[in-house]
Amino acid sequence: MSASGGTKAIIAALSANLAIAVSKFVAAVFTGSSSMLAEGIHSVADSGNQLLLLLGGKRAQRAGDKKHPFGYGRERYFYAFVVAVVLFTIGALFSIYEGVHKIADPHQVESPIWAFAVLIFAIVAESFSFRTAIKESNPLRGDQSWFAFIRRSKSPELPVILLEDLGALLGLIFALFGVAMAVVTGDGVWDGIGTLMIGVLLAVIAVVLAIETKSLLVGEGATPEVEEQIRVALEGSPEVARVIHMRTMHLGPEELLVAAKIAVEHDDTAGEVARGIDEAERRIREAVPIARVIYLEPDLDRMRTGASG
Structure with missing residues (x-):
């Protein structure tokens, strides 16, 4: 993936989660x-998710072919969607099941010092991972x-890592x-x-x-700001009278x-129109x-043609 910050955040999260998962299971x-x-x-699921994001980034770099002439860039969106599904099915559903089971049949927590030590270690490690994700996201967030960044970002990795680390x-x-x-209280309930609570939290994050x-997988257009930049670039070309309509x-x-469909003057020659299109593409x-x-x-x-007639 071109966003090296996204890769850096994924690797930081993966390293933290692998170490944390081992310590949590020992404590359990x-x-x-x-x-x-x-x-x-939860940590195992997160580690798997980060591997999926890395795989998606790698597969998205493949060049286009006859079957996929526009390339494989959307692989990143697909694997990010799979991450959401994995987070829900493995993380959320298992935690909810365990929580309900433990409430119905509570047991006393033994050797709590292990739990406290591991949780404190995990909070420190996750804080480092979360800090890295924030640091790498800030240049893109502006x-x-x-x-708004999570809602509007076209690069799925950083929003996914941010929400995973927050969760x-x-x-x-x-x-x-x-x-x-x-x-x-001495009550295992x-x-x-x-x-x-962990299960419900993971379910909410997975749904988001x-x-x-x-939305990205189905196909999102450019942001209004980017579309305006394209429109200005097109209408700044001498051979382009105006933009009739545009899709991104x-x-x-x-x-x-x-x-985009662009309006040209009715007396332009084919050569002038061709040169105008080349110039418009360059400006875009x-x-x-x-x-x-x-x-x-x-x-x-036609607006000008109609007006002159």
Whole structure:
């Protein structure tokens, strides 16, 4: 993937989750805590998700062929959508099941010192991963709010990692709450409640990711700001009287398709129209470098023709 920041954030999250998963499972064995077991499964699911994002980025780099003439850029959207499905099916559903089971049949948390030590270690590691994701996202986010960045980003990796890391940190806090309350009150039901909270949290994040990545997978156009840049570039060409209509669609995070019908003067020669189209394409690519595939259809400027007649 061209966004090296996205790759860096994925690797940071993967490294943190692999170390955390091992520590959580060790703690789950010693404590019998369902919250720790749910968090261990959560970390395994996150690790798998990050591997899927890396795989999607690698496969998206393949050149176009006869079957896929526009290339494979959307592979990144597909694998991001799979991440949302995996997060829900493995992380959320397992945690909800474990939480309900533990509430119905509570057990005392044993050796809680293991749980507290692992949770503190995990919070520190996840904070490092989350900080890396924030740092790498800021240049792309600009002056947008975080909510707007997640909603409008055409590159799926950073929003996915941001939400996963946020979910991981909140999940650790929920697990810490459940284990602490179970130890203080001596009632294992609190451990189940913490586990159930983790499951609901993961389900919410998975639904948000699924909605956003589905929109990208189906085919999103350029942002209004980018479309305005393209329009200005087109109408800045001497041979283009105006833009009649325009359509855009992302073939991938860094590849945009532009199709527009442009008005030309009725007395322009074919050669002048051809040169005008070439110049218009050059101006578009200069203004919006990700505009890789451009189709321009010339038409007579009927507004002016009608006015003169």
